[in-house]
Amino acid sequence: MLNFKRKLTIMDNISFDLAEKDNPRKKMPWYHAFSFLFLWAALFFAVVFPLYNVLPISVNIDEEIFKPGQFVAERAQHLLLELDRLGPKIIGDVVNEKTMIDFLLREMDIVHRVMRHDLYDLEVDVQQVSGSYLHLEIVRMYQAVQNVVVKLSSKKSNSTSYLLVNSHYDTKPGSVGVGDAGSMVVTMLEVLRQLATSSDPFEHPIVFLFNGAEESSLQGAHGFITQHRWSPSCKAFINLDSVGSGGREILFRGGPNHRWLMSHYKAAAKHPFATTMAEEIFQTGVIKSNTDFKIFRDFGRLPGLDMVIQYNGYVYHTKYDRFEFITRESLQNTGDNVLSLVKSLSNSKEMQFTQLFVLRISYHRHSNDRPQWYRDESGCGNCLPVCFGHDNGTGFLGATHQCVPLSYYNNRGLDVHNLYILHDICFGDGFPLSP
Numbered sequence: 001m002l003n004f005k006r007k008l009t010i011m012d013n014i015s016f017d018l019a020e021k022d023n024p025r026k027k028m029p030w031y032h033a034f035s036f037l038f039l040w041a042a043l044f045f046a047v048v049f050p051l052y053n054v055l056p057i058s059v060n061i062d063e064e065i066f067k068p069g070q071f072v073a074e075r076a077q078h079l080l081l082e083l084d085r086l087g088p089k090i091i092g093d094v095v096n097e098k099t100m101i102d103f104l105l106r107e108m109d110i111v112h113r114v115m116r117h118d119l120y121d122l123e124v125d126v127q128q129v130s131g132s133y134l135h136l137e138i139v140r141m142y143q144a145v146q147n148v149v150v151k152l153s154s155k156k157s158n159s160t161s162y163l164l165v166n167s168h169y170d171t172k173p174g175s176v177g178v179g180d181a182g183s184m185v186v187t188m189l190e191v192l193r194q195l196a197t198s199s200d201p202f203e204h205p206i207v208f209l210f211n212g213a214e215e216s217s218l219q220g221a222h223g224f225i226t227q228h229r230w231s232p233s234c235k236a237f238i239n240l241d242s243v244g245s246g247g248r249e250i251l252f253r254g255g256p257n258h259r260w261l262m263s264h265y266k267a268a269a270k271h272p273f274a275t276t277m278a279e280e281i282f283q284t285g286v287i288k289s290n291t292d293f294k295i296f297r298d299f300g301r302l303p304g305l306d307m308v309i310q311y312n313g314y315v316y317h318t319k320y321d322r323f324e325f326i327t328r329e330s331l332q333n334t335g336d337n338v339l340s341l342v343k344s345l346s347n348s349k350e351m352q353f354t355q356l357f358v359l360r361i362s363y364h365r366h367s368n369d370r371p372q373w374y375r376d377e378s379g380c381g382n383c384l385p386v387c388f389g390h391d392n393g394t395g396f397l398g399a400t401h402q403c404v405p406l407s408y409y410n411n412r413g414l415d416v417h418n419l420y421i422l423h424d425i426c427f428g429d430g431f432p433l434s435p
């Protein structure tokens with residue numbers, strides 16, 4: 001009798017094992033999700049959150065001679081104070097359409113004066129443009145919006161592949177917009193100055209787009225990418241914007257399907273910080289707004305990187321978006337990253353023929369409706385860079401640890417197979433690739 005019972009137990013075990021083999025993707029009980037999420041939340045607060053407050057030491061103007069080629073945060077901060085004193089810059093208002101144009105042209109004059117004329121050419125254009133397009137299921141029409149467009153190119157190079165660097169100076173009514181996106185505008189001005197005075201020329205011309213109509217459904221970007229004479233030559237872009245003020249900027253979107261952009265970010269950015277969470281939220285459709293990234297991607301078919309400041313998000317689009325929130329160290333952080341990234345991309349071989357570097361690798365052999373994952377070889381400073389794209393063509397790059405499981409849980413549910421993949425991501429050698 002005892003032997004018979006033991007036999008049954010053995011048989012039960014065998015049948016259980018067979019069932020496991022028949023169904024290798026057996027789901028874990030639902031309540032494991034809580035401990036799973038808790039693990040990543042704990043990691044986020046223990047590792048990622050403290051890094052928000054780590055900022056570099058700023059470079060002052062009197063130190064510039066000892067630190068050649070470095071982004072000078074003090075100069076950018078002086079310009080930012082000027083932007084603060086100008087008040088709100090509303091599309092159609094004299095401050096936006098006249099005062100800001102004069103301010104930017106004055107800065108171009110200064111750059112032109114200090115520029116290495118033996119190495120570089122500087123062209124400045126004030127674009128006035130009208131057009132229409134469909135955005136969020138509404139037809140957007142605009143007339144005579146303005147952009148200040150600047151092209152810096154090396155005399156020794158005849159490359160026709162331009163790198164586009166974009167941010168906007170217009171603001172929401174009632175907001176001075178020092179964070180959104182004045183801080184990015186002054187960052188671009190200082191980056192332009194450093195490049196123009198550098199003794200190391202770059203290969204590909206750089207177009208700086210000081211965009212005068214972003215808050216009105218991204219019209220300035222549309223006017224540039226569809227109608228400006230330099231637009232067809234732009235092969236990749238960096239978009240700089242803000243949904244907060246101060247702190248570290250974050251790379252939250254890239255591609256689509258251009259892994260080389262993330263590789264350059266990883267290699268070049270001095271203080272890298274990246275996540276996919278914002279992209280995930282955008283894709284759910286919860287947020288009915290977007291950045292110029294969408295316009296360049298959808299109307300210009302350009303790959304690019306989207307970087308935003310998101311600290312102190314409560315001041316975004318309010319009267320509290322003022323100078324006091326942005327420290328010199330914060331400007332140094334963004335400036336260091338943008339300057340080194342622009343240098344890297346403007347010298348990259350991929351810029352010549354960007355379409356040759358489109359990456360489409362599927363993690364799953366048997367499914368077309370799941371995210372495509374691919375690995376990026378190693379960590380990028382503060383975050384684990386995990387590059388992945390979607391079959392619908394919207395790619396996004398870079399992930400902090402905590403975002404990966406959340407996004408994956410959202411897409412596929414929590415099951416054993418997912419855990420294996422997450423284990424590979426976090427503790428293994430990265431992602432297995434399948435052609």
Ligand SMILES: [Zn+2]
Nearest residue numbers: 180181241242
């Ligand atoms: Zn903005």
